[in-house]
Amino acid sequence: MAVKWFAIDLALLFRRARRIEDGKVYDAYVVYPRECVCENALSVFLSFTLPAVLEDQCGYKLFIHGRDDLPGEDQAEQVERCMRLSRRLLVVMTAVGSCGGQGVAPPLEEFDWQMGVHSALVQETISVIVVQVEDGHTHT
Incomplete structure (x- = not known):
């Protein structure tokens, strides 16, 4: 019963003990729709909830664009470099209704989204995790 109660803590302990040196700096590169970042739910999720938990x-x-990037750096080079240094792509999707539309939208217009999908589907160098944020609720 104690193992079940502390399962997450034990998994994190073993993860730290057997960390593999693969040259990666980031565990996840976070991609989100930047035109919707003014939303309160998405802003709170990206600024507080996601970093606090993960x-x-x-x-x-985590590499979160807008928090970890350097001002004045070429965005295309930075996205490519940071994505190569990441183990997985964390895609944050929001409800389109809050950004003007219906349904759920991935950040399709973003260069890092296109680069991440290419790395995941064509090159098979990165895995993808999709998270949906909607009115303060998160679905994985």
Whole structure:
């Protein structure tokens, strides 16, 4: 019963103990629709919830555009470099209704989305995790 109660803590302990050096700096590259970032739910999720859970509690290292990038750096080069240094792509999708439309929208217009999909589907160098944020609720 104790193992079941502390299963997540044990998994994180073993993860830290057997960390593989593969040259990757980030555990996940976060892609989100930037035109919807002014939304309160998405802004809170990207700024507070996601880093608090994945970085502070679980020990993951995330690259979040707008937080970790350097001003004045060429965006295309930075996206390509940081994506090569990431183990997986974390795609945050939002409800289109809040951005003007219906349904759920991935960040299709973003260069990092296109680069990540190409890396995942064609080159098979990165895995993809999809998260949907909608009115303060998160679905994976």
